[in-house]
Amino acid sequence: MIRTFCAAVLVTACAMSASAPTSQPVSTPGGAGCAPATAPPPQSPPPTSVNTLRQAYFCVLDNYYSGPAMDSRALLKSAMAAYTQDLIRRGADRPGLRMPALTGNRDTDWAAFAEALGDGDPAALRAAITGMVAGLQDNHARSIRPTPPPEGGPVGIGIVGVSAEQGPRFDPAARPPLFITRVLPGSPAAKADVRPGDIMVKVNGVPTVIGDTVNQGIVDLFASDDPVRLTLKRPTTGRTRTVEIKQGPITRQPPAVTSKTLPGGALYVRLPGFYEGAADQVIAKLQGKPEAVVLDLRGNGGGSPREVTRLLGAFAHGKVTSYFCPLKGDCVPNRTDDSVPLLGSRLIVLTDRACASACDDFSAAVKGNGLGTLVGTRTAGAVSGPGKGYLLDDGSVLILPGVRHLGPSREIIDTIGVPVDHYAPMTALDLATGRDPGVAKALTLL
Template sequence: MSLLAVFRRSVLLLVLLMLTSTLALAQIQPSEAQRQVAAEVAESLRYGHYADVSLDDTWSKIVFERYLDVLDGQRAFLLDRDVEAYRHLETRLDDILLDGDLEPVYELYRRYHERAEARYTWLLERLDAGLDFDYDNQKRLELDRKDSPWASSERDLDELWHKRLKNAALTLDISGQDSEQIEANLRQRYEGQLTRLRQTNGEDVFGLFMAAVTGSIDPHTEYLSPRQGESFDIQMRLSLEGIGAMLRTDGEYVKVVSLVPGGPADRAGVLEPADRIVGVGQEEGDMVNVVGMRLDEVVELIRGPKGSTVRLDVVPAEAVDMTRSREVEITRDTVDLEEQAARSEVIEIERSEGTKRIGMITIPTFYVDFDAWQAGEEEFRSTTRDVARQVEQLKEEGVDGIMLDLRNNGGGALQEANSLIGLFIDRGPTVQVRDARGRISLYGDTETGTLYDGPLAVLVNRLSASASEIFAGAIQDYGRGLVLGNATFGKGTVQTLSDLSHGQIKLTRAKFYRISGDSTQHRGVEPDILFPNLVDPERIGESSLDNALEWDTVQEVQYRHYGEPWEYMETLRSRHRERADTRPNFVYLERRADLARQLREEHTSVSLDREQRQREAKQQEAEQLALENQRREALGLELLDEWVDARSEDAEEDEPIERVQVIEAAEILADYAELSQQRLASRR
């Protein structure tokens, strides 16, 4: 075949592809069902949401900007003139939603779609031409462009994407891949993104717009399409299967938000909150690069039959360079219910006057066997019943105090948090719930008597949420015990799921308040004594989510104080500080938190010069390695040559880093028990 014939055939194929794409794009239209449900969503937001939602021009402007963020959050596809061509929608989206006139919204999507398809085609053409990058220049790539202005020309976007392509290739090059592997990986990435783009249908576009609409109100209000609703139901019924990790999109990456207590990932100990997943592989076959992939598609890759193995390519949360990934394996399984059950241990604290014994009860979640409870069975399983048995056992062992470990406890059954408080107080209110109309319902413990009235502490962290925050807040307000650890997650809202004519809506309907009147929303519960934070609060927590409802207060209710731990706080904090300054693991946690914050603030761009990039990465890792080896030297452990080995080495230590918080919390409770006893003796 002549060159002219080959050229004509290529042109013909290109024209056919363009015609196919144009026809497919023209078919992305709103349906009558979507027009109807748009109006239903508007009514739900106006009359059913907790907040006072006004669907007006001001709100419309917020939704317009959020819709642009949903479509092109990194300002990488649309041009300034594209956005300006649709600026007239800025004050019309409230009317569009109420009237169900969705065509203008779809039209804006189609403009984005055209730009994105052209860009992925441009990238593939560059790969066809062969990668020939010069990695010895001083250019840098900005990592986060969400606040950048829209590009004014195609040339500007070409320059941006040239940098992006170069960065992607350089990242793979530094990780040890040869040119063929790099080209194959990048081709797989961009062809996959182009294929997924071309598979977009009208339902997908409606979902994108609804995400902008509901996300403008609060992060927990959400529209679920019929398919998403079915998937949500499956997750609720089969929530104890899979790897047991909650994931969220973070730019181009999929981020681990939390681990299900007792789940496969939790038991394996290979994932931590804020880790980023960049690749997914099955037991056999190649690892699939998931950078830039939609969250639901990544979840589908991770899911699989019980007993099978999934391989994940993970960049640790502390890593500042995306080349520092490691492969981990997790066996898909059901959550071990016994791992979620409350369990106890006794921690011995050595003091000059003798050994103090502190009982610790770990509560991974607030659970109850609803079916058995509703059936009227007397011996149904629940958090409160299990904790009560553990308390009785610890009392028989003669402990000097009891500590409840609610770290990583994301909540669960509200009634269990309520009844659990009742084990430690003699009747009284526990939580206030305010609905959308401002009506406040008061929940409390109605049974007389307490199961345990001795020294008490609650250990929490950033992943302690919802019911955990209600429990910790009540114990703190009553003066019943100490709250130790980190500021909690800050989820103080209640959602309900309602059916629509097409899909469902998850709507924030109420808000939790402590008996003191303070909300647990946004701020969470602030501990009496703070520990170094192992989880970055700017990445994880209610305050890290867009449009989270604000903290506020209601009137406090009448309640009594069971103790006055604040009277001892100065002494407790002073003793804690003295111990913390001499404990290598505690010093390490404090310095690591400071270093992580410093690196995050400094690392806003990456160099496209290979040597400079490697120098920066080595410098950052050298700081992390030096910090780790200072800790290891103080503990008499073997020093490490590579910082990336730190996590696996830590898992083999007799006392893992996180254990230091447990020991220090027990020390503080022992101090509290001693000071309380001295005060009591002085009053006799």
């Protein structure tokens, strides 16, 4: 995935946290545990240490959804695997470094693990924290190390959308070809005449498709600051060319709701994310109470569950939209915001595999409550549960879900997604020629 795109998705997909009930962190042996991240991290935090890893370990056990019931040995195994792999990659493997015998007691196992690490290698310890959280296999669990914005503003190549998106990662079921869906105006990619719809044949000489499967390995090819060499095929002409794109200044506009009137009088509204205030922006566009609304959520990476329930309140009252479920105890229902006046408009929602997190949530509520028709492709299914941030002593932040998300009928949406009522995928040729099969299908339904 293109790095500028991944960064944007990471922010939105992990932001579904506003109204989630979460457990309070508890103190851990050997000092204070992690603390809720209520303020920016310190400007000059100390390097990652064994104590940082200890904080992360107990933070997961105390605050993650299934942490209290987890086998702590699994966490330490993931941490040691990532730690040693980082050492090996840098040619710094240590003779005698091995996993100690573990018993399943989280305190004594940590003591044995810390003794095996000794002073620890800061870079490998950072990798261990990342690997430990990745071992949870949870699409809303993250280890983030905030970095200050570069002087002079953000830089990148400017490709911020590709067809294989599934929330914050590549879709393992994505069908080739792999093509570009969005390019920032004025970016290095735009100046190189890279356009939406261009098919990515190779990245740095590596094929983007192996057989009939998108090559997951190309993600790593965008991880450095080096120029990226793309072999592109333009679907309108069949022409193939290779361009080398260097990073340069890019300009990201704040997300905004846009709208237009479609033939027949329906109102088309595009909502790029469920960011703070997004629901009211959409509702403002609908003040004329149009007979039909085509709400475009394609590429919507998620956001706040409060925005979801507020926007749903414009289309229905008294409905359960989803449930947040703790490991033990009763699930908490989320409901439509009935303070929002009902519009009485017919609703068609456009979705795709990049519709993730709060977007999954909204789509499931629409389908489960019969509030409208879904057109496009199945949503991402990246909605494990809303996450909360916890600050570690090196300035990094763990995002950990404390509850699990279920749909309005208590069905699991995570990893599965919400199926559409009418299949209308976007193709490379559609993008290149300005056609929109989702909107076209919506017009036939209206």
